[in-house]
Amino acid sequence: MHLNxxxxxxxxxxIKDGRxxxxxxxxxxxxxxxxxxxxxxxLVESGVIEQFTAVINPDKLGKGISTFVDLTVAPSAIEHIAEELSGxxxxxxxxxxxDLKSLHIHTLTDNYDAFDTFVRERIFNRDEILSVDCKSLMTRVKHRRGGARL
Incomplete structure (x- = not known):
């Protein structure tokens, strides 16, 4: 669809106010x-607008640990792992x-212990996950609250 x-x-x-x-x-x-x-x-019927949603402040919910996890996964297992982790x-x-072998994941947890539990139960010791790179967010400088500007 071409947008005028x-x-x-x-x-x-x-994008600024879905309501x-x-x-x-x-x-x-x-x-x-x-x-x-x-x-x-x-715009809704054409699929340009997929849904109207609320933007939640994770800190207000006690979800203060924001972590980005990059996984390299055996290509034959990537869809299965992606589906499982997305749930x-x-x-x-x-x-x-x-590259069809990498997953980029953003997680929010209450604390580092909760994140540790998540990775131990869902990521570590899985043969189909070949490597893990993990970084915690320090400071939000610019973020997508309100979405992309067109």
Whole structure:
């Protein structure tokens, strides 16, 4: 789907506030409320907008340990491992990378003991996981809260 200027501006508004009303969108874009509703519905139906969601502050939930884990996995097992790990509550995002043998994982845990338990139960001592590289977040400088800007 090709986005026109109105659609791009509309998406940027929804990225900042997914609960913005059609009336507020219309006012900001200088279009009618009905047109705003029609454009949002078209973007949903075309799959450009996959879902509306809340952005949670992990620190407010006591999830202060943010860790990035890169795994090298036997290619024959990558989909199985990715599916299994994506179901873990500690995993907030998981990507299969272009080399088709690497997983990039972001985890959030209450503390380092909880992270240690996660890696011992889910990652260590598995023959199909060939290597592990792990780094904990120190400081957020720029992050995706509100999503990408178009």
């Amino acid at each position: 200027r109105t659609d791009s501006e509309l998406l940027n508004l929804l 913005m009303s059609y009336a507020d969108i219309a006012r900001k874009l200088g279009i009618s409320r009905a047109h705003a509703r029609t454009r949002v519905q078209a 873990c509550v500690e995993v907030v995002s998981l990507y299969i990378m272009s």
